[in-house]
Amino acid sequence: MIFKLMSFQTGRGPAVRYWVGGFLLSVLLLSSLSGCKFWKAAPKPNFVVILIDTLRPDFLEAYGYPEQTAPFIARLAETSAVFEQAYSTSSWTAPAVSSLFTSNYPHQHGVVQGFFAYKIRKQSIAEQAITINRLPSDITTLPEIFKQLSYTTFGVAANVNLGSEIGFKRGFDHYVHERRLPAKLFLEQVKKWQPELDQANxxxxxxxxxxxxxxxxxxxxxxxxxDDPKDYLRAKYISEIGYVDEYLGKIYELLKKKENTIFVLVSDHGEEFFEHGQKGHGFKLYNELTHVLMIFHALNGRIKPQRIKVNTSLVDVLPTLIDLAGEKSRPKMKGLSLKPILENNDQAPMLLQTLRERVLFAHRYMSINQRHVWAAFDRNYYLIERSKHEDELYDVNKDKKQRDNIYSKNQKQATDLHLELQRFKAQDHREKTEEIEIAVDDKLNKHLQSLGYVQ
Structure with a gap:
């Protein structure tokens, strides 16, 4: 084979010479290697997404809690990317997890009614029914996307809202949904699936x-x-964190033999312990309810251990997973891929600046009285919008516990966030939601009452 040295005149000085033959040789070699058994595309990573319902990150030593509550998570955080300022899109499960599964905010995916806050009539409970929203059929959800990407999909869920009624089962090859399934049985289920997980690729x-x-x-x-009996409820809550943490560690040990695996730990919302006069996660959007856990960890070191102090949201998780899988984000997703930060590549500084400047949002709808509460917040201020004369504004740098409402004193900042919120509400707002009516029997009613979901 003969290769000829060719030269081209640019018109600006001496001729520029190119080894065309060498270039053609390279092309031929690459073409032959592509059919060779040694030439393989990089394998897609496995993903383990763990959501701990109702977990407040500020109750973890990994996030600054002064006592040990979750030692496994603390150890994992040391070799992970920890997002210290991650936020939910709501203060309860159905809309928040719908945002995780779609990268859309509640008013965009339309799941604002679930198994929560319905009124019990005095007549027989057998006659009672509840109307809930379904994940819209025109949105491809997280497990559906990964099934399309040739992943074998597995899921276990213990929250009443995570069943097939709302549509969370869509896209899973294997799915177990059982109300109040304890962490110990999660471990047993993963053990049962171990052979299939080992074979899945x-x-x-x-x-x-x-x-x-x-x-x-x-x-x-x-x-x-x-020490104080008033803290008894909080002490029980912290004991539950320790219990889950124990089984997270055991599940991690089972799954860590596949080095090409990425773990993601998140929570869907927080919990109030009388910081604003009540307990649980009711019709509010204060920081103790919207601040969530977000940790990314890769067994092969692909994700760089770091602490990230910029605002992120649950809507960012799905675009990030798709990007880490080597695929392009889907249209209409509202989140941003955090991959440049996780890998600390040359795009990370630009993304960090974007995150510093962005405004995030949260929403809560109460179906029994058709009331809405909204939140809009950036790195400096946190606006809560209810109705006229009830709005609140907090300086998040000086007042993290949101005790000093400065709304009347800082009209410019309040107005700026109101305008951002107005634009946001109009963005891809879903005018018609998909609904389904569910019969409520005595067993379901008692379960919802135990969760505090009945008013």
Whole structure:
């Protein structure tokens, strides 16, 4: 084979010469290697997405809690990317997890009514029914996307809202949904799936724990009697965190033998312990309810250990997973891929600046009185919009506990966030939601009452 040296005149100085023959040789070699058994595309990573329902990150030592509550998560955080300022899109499960599964905000995916806050009539409970929203059929959800990407998909969920009624089962090859399934049985289920997980290439696994959600059990191995009886409820909640953490560690040990696996730990919302006069996660959007856990961890070191102090949201998780899988984000997703930060590549500085400047949002709808509450917040201020004369504004740098409402004193900042919120409400607002009516029997009613979901 003969290769000829060719030269081209640019018109600006001496001729520029190109080794065309060498270039053609390279092309031929690459073409032959592409059919060779040694030439393989990089394998897609496995994903394990773990959601701990109702977990407040500020109750973890990994996020600054002064006592040990979750030692496994603390150890994992040391070799992970920890997002310290991650936020939910709502203060309860159905809309928040719908945002995780779609990268849309509640008014965009339309799931604002679930198994929460319905009125019981005085007549027989057998006649009672509840109307809930379904994930819209025109949105491809997280497990559906990964199934399309040739992943074998597995899921276990223990929250009543995560069943087939709302549509969370869509896209899973294997799915177990059982109300109040304890963390110990999550471990047993993963063990049962171990042979299939080993054979899957690749796999996607979603685990939705509900132990930290009320009603809390007193887990003896982790319960510490509080000095003040008023803190008894909080002590039980913390014991549940320790219990879940124990089984997270055991599940991690089972799954870590596949080095090409990425773990993601998140929570869907937080919990109030009378910071603003009540307990649980009711019709509010304060920081203790919207601040969530977000940790990314890769067994092969692909994700750089770091602490990130810019605002992120649950809507960012799905675009990030798709990007880490080597695919392009889907249209209409509202979140941003965090991959440049996770890998600390040359695009990270620009993305960090974008995150510093963005405004995030949250929403809560109460179907029994058709009321809405909205939140809009940036790195400096946090606006809560209810109705006229009830709006609140907080300086998030000086007042993290949101005790000093400065709305009347800072009209410019309040107006700026109101305008951002107005634009946001109009963005891809879903005019018509998909609904389904569910019969409520005595068993379901008692379960919803135990969760505090009945008013």
């Amino acid at each position: 690749p796999f996607f696994l979603y685990l939705h724990f509900n132990d930290v959600h009320g009603p809390y059990k007193k887990r003896k191995a982790y319960f510490r009697e509080p």
